[in-house]
Amino acid sequence: MTDFSSITPVPGQASLEELLVNLSVELAPGRREGLSLANPVMTASGTFGYGTEYSHLFDIEKLGAIVCKGTTLEPREGNPQPRLAETPGGLLNSIGLQNIGVDALIKEKAPIWASWHVPVIVNIAGETVDDYARLAERLDGIDGISGLEVNISCPNIKAGGAEFGVNADSAAEVTAAVKKATSLPVLVKLTPNTGDIARVALAVAEAGADAISLINTLRGMAIDITRRRPLLGNIYGGLSGPAIKPVALHMVYEVAGAVDLPVVGCGGITTASDAIEFIMAGASAIQVGTAGFTNPRAPLDVLEGIEQFMTREGIKDIGELIGVARG
Numbered sequence: 001m002t003d004f005s006s007i008t009p010v011p012g013q014a015s016l017e018e019l020l021v022n023l024s025v026e027l028a029p030g031r032r033e034g035l036s037l038a039n040p041v042m043t044a045s046g047t048f049g050y051g052t053e054y055s056h057l058f059d060i061e062k063l064g065a066i067v068c069k070g071t072t073l074e075p076r077e078g079n080p081q082p083r084l085a086e087t088p089g090g091l092l093n094s095i096g097l098q099n100i101g102v103d104a105l106i107k108e109k110a111p112i113w114a115s116w117h118v119p120v121i122v123n124i125a126g127e128t129v130d131d132y133a134r135l136a137e138r139l140d141g142i143d144g145i146s147g148l149e150v151n152i153s154c155p156n157i158k159a160g161g162a163e164f165g166v167n168a169d170s171a172a173e174v175t176a177a178v179k180k181a182t183s184l185p186v187l188v189k190l191t192p193n194t195g196d197i198a199r200v201a202l203a204v205a206e207a208g209a210d211a212i213s214l215i216n217t218l219r220g221m222a223i224d225i226t227r228r229r230p231l232l233g234n235i236y237g238g239l240s241g242p243a244i245k246p247v248a249l250h251m252v253y254e255v256a257g258a259v260d261l262p263v264v265g266c267g268g269i270t271t272a273s274d275a276i277e278f279i280m281a282g283a284s285a286i287q288v289g290t291a292g293f294t295n296p297r298a299p300l301d302v303l304e305g306i307e308q309f310m311t312r313e314g315i316k317d318i319g320e321l322i323g324v325a326r327g
């Protein structure tokens, strides 16, 4: 703790001590070593690469955590082009998990992350429960990796291609398999494309998740009326950006009320006030995704805005804001 006693405050202005706010949050309180973040602002998977691409743009180590691109056992080329389409207030993507694969990630990215102060969480994706378990096992104990985020919005090949996360049983099965295979803290990332997200969240919590993040993209599509064909090469894609924020906020509110685990809110967060809404709804941390495509510095702007809000409102600890709108 810094000693401020020698600093003379300017009359009429807040002292440095008064301006200092505690932004730290704990995402795995049930574990001995925990997953402690200096602040609640994270990047959303697939929108911030491996972090390395952004390190020349701003001090990325100021963030609470970085979540890297979805990682699979083998490298993937992704879906056919076009893979992005803008919509009013949103973005449709059908990237299809293009990534370098887990071996290259361990060899090329983890050593860089190991030299950073900011925790890096690896987002994992699979086609079978066994894929997830093997990924978790491979990543266990690797220097530079502080946790796993399990993307259960992927098609379950053995169950006809429905997303693992639409069903409480398959969501729990993946969670339990990952937990068994790793000693790392595990966040499970829920899909909004399910009828009862609170039920899925409860199943995932019971299966041992340390925290829950939500939401992934909402399923959507667009049609090119001149070509008379779907705009995306993959026909459908995932909708993200400001357009999904009210849906995401509602789901975060619902899930935070259903489970006794830290919740990480995501979906359309562009400004600090968006982030504060999610925190007030019950999120312990938030992720910034699509906003970074128009303003690469968006995660840091959000963090600075949260800090300014707290200072302005005389809030000393972010914990005072978490869930405050729940009454």
Ligand SMILES: Cc1cc2nc3c(=O)[nH]c(=O)nc-3n(C[C@H](O)[C@H](O)[C@H](O)COP(=O)(O)O)c2cc1C
Pocket (backbone or CB within 6 Å): 044, 045, 046, 047, 069, 070, 071, 091, 093, 095, 097, 123, 151, 189, 215, 216, 217, 239, 240, 241, 242, 244, 266, 267, 268, 269, 287, 288, 289, 290, 291
């Ligand atoms: C281009 C793109 C790629 C994404 N890739 C992944 C991914 O690999 N794994 C994952 O769990 N979510 C992925 N997402 C979903 C985001 O992490 C996030 O959940 C979603 O976009 C909603 O947040 P936002 O509106 O702030 O972008 C991707 C989103 C976009 C736009």
